[in-house]
Amino acid sequence: xxxxxxxxxxxxxxxxxxxxxxxxAPDLEKHISAVVERGDTRILLxxxxxxxxxxxxxxxxxxxxxxxxxxxxxxxxCTLRATCKSVMEVSxxxxxxxxxxxRESALASQS
Amino acid sequence: MLTFAEExxxxxxxxxxxxxxxxxxxxEYILAGAVLMDLxxxxxxxxxxxxxxxxxxxPTGNPxxxxxxxxxxxxxxxxxxxGWIETLxxxxxxxxxxxxxxxxxxxxxxxxxxxKFLWVFRARRYPTxxxxxxxxxxLRIADVLxxxxxxxxxxxxxxxxxxxxxxxxxIFSAREIERAAPRVEQFRKMDLIGHEVGxxxxxxxxxxxxxxxxxxx
Numbered sequence: 633x634x635x636x637x638x639x640x641x642x643x644x645x646x647x648x649x650x651x652x653x654x655x656x657a658p659d660l661e662k663h664i665s666a667v668v669e670r671g672d673t674r675i676l677l678x679x680x681x682x683x684x685x686x687x688x689x690x691x692x693x694x695x696x697x698x699x700x701x702x703x704x705x706x707x708x709x710c711t712l713r714a715t716c717k718s719v720m721e722v723s724x725x726x727x728x729x730x731x732x733x734x735r736e737s738a739l740a741s742q743s
Numbered sequence: 744m745l746t747f748a749e750e751x752x753x754x755x756x757x758x759x760x761x762x763x764x765x766x767x768x769x770x771e772y773i774l775a776g777a778v779l780m781d782l783x784x785x786x787x788x789x790x791x792x793x794x795x796x797x798x799x800x801x802p803t804g805n806p807x808x809x810x811x812x813x814x815x816x817x818x819x820x821x822x823x824x825x826g827w828i829e830t831l832x833x834x835x836x837x838x839x840x841x842x843x844x845x846x847x848x849x850x851x852x853x854x855x856x857x858x859k860f861l862w863v864f865r866a867r868r869y870p871t872x873x874x875x876x877x878x879x880x881x882l883r884i885a886d887v888l889x890x891x892x893x894x895x896x897x898x899x900x901x902x903x904x905x906x907x908x909x910x911x912x913x914i915f916s917a918r919e920i921e922r923a924a925p926r927v928e929q930f931r932k933m934d935l936i937g938h939e940v941g942x943x944x945x946x947x948x949x950x951x952x953x954x955x956x957x958x959x960x
Contacts, residue, residue, distance in 0.1 A: 653789055654786060654788075654789030654796075654798040655798065658786070685791075686789045686790065687789060687790045687791065687936070688786070690896075691783075691896040694894070694896050694933070698892075698895060701893050719791070719792065722792065722932065723932050723933055723938075724929045724930075724931075724933050727929060728929065728933070
């Protein structure tokens with residue numbers, strides 16, 4: 633999995649490329665923690681290139697969302713591929729976290 | 744920190760140290776799920792909707808978890824989460840229960856008492872010596888379910904186990920249960936192991952009810 637980061641206005645866009653599973657989820661957890669610890673608690677997870685997410689990945693997303701909320705911000709998801717979106721829907725994550733089909737609409741919601 | 748099996752065993756005991764009845768009488772499935780949750784949170788296993796896999800066969804240092812981990816790591820057959828819950832429930836839960844109880848006694852949380860009843864029969868009870876941990880678990884569950892905050896994944900998993908046991912009624916008033924119901928419903932889906940444990944127990948309950956309905960007596 634590759635993680636790229638870009639700051640747009642006050643939002644940190646974290647783009648995921650590849651599989652988020654038990655082997656890679658700890659890297660994502662560290663990355664989100666580092667972003668939150670430096671005071672950036674508005675995170676947009678761009679999942680357009682994420683092609684798989686397991687339970688370990690879902691847990692890391694939830695931990696990240698909790699950290700953002702505790703810091704007064706929010707973790708938002710966007711652009712899930714069909715298979716990952718289905719996993720997120722079945723596991724109830726899309727009713728707990730904010731989700732947008734496009735990056736533009738997700739960023740617009742942050743302003 | 745206690746394991747999921749230890750925490751749920753604490754909640755299974757009443758004030759006299761006697762085990763409370765579990766939904767469907769399926770304590771072995773609850774304990775099997777608890778062990779899988781601990782292995783998942785220790786980053787030893789991972790799962791999705793289709794399969795459960797071993798990520799790292801290195802022992803955790805906890806004999807209960809390591810026995811189950813060795814079993815998963817040494818099996819060539821691919822199984823989903825429910826398959827592993829059923830396998831562990833069928834083979835290892837007596838040991839899981841005994842070792843978890845022994846650990847709780849060693850931590851000074853429970854004690855073991857043998858009592859006779861009707862002058863002949865012996866019954867073992869596990870009264871609580873230190874009730875702080877049990878109270879802390881109950882408070883944590885109540886806090887999470889009665890707020891709108893994003894939950895910690897560990898709390899989500901624990902709530903799935905408590906819900907599968909049918910113990911939420913012991914923690915909440917009827918009004919609180921009604922208020923917490925949408926969150927419980929949501930959490931049931933969020934932990935894939937917890938979701939499967941709840942599913943197995945609901946199936947057992949349905950089977951028992953059907954058997955009772957068609958029984959002539």
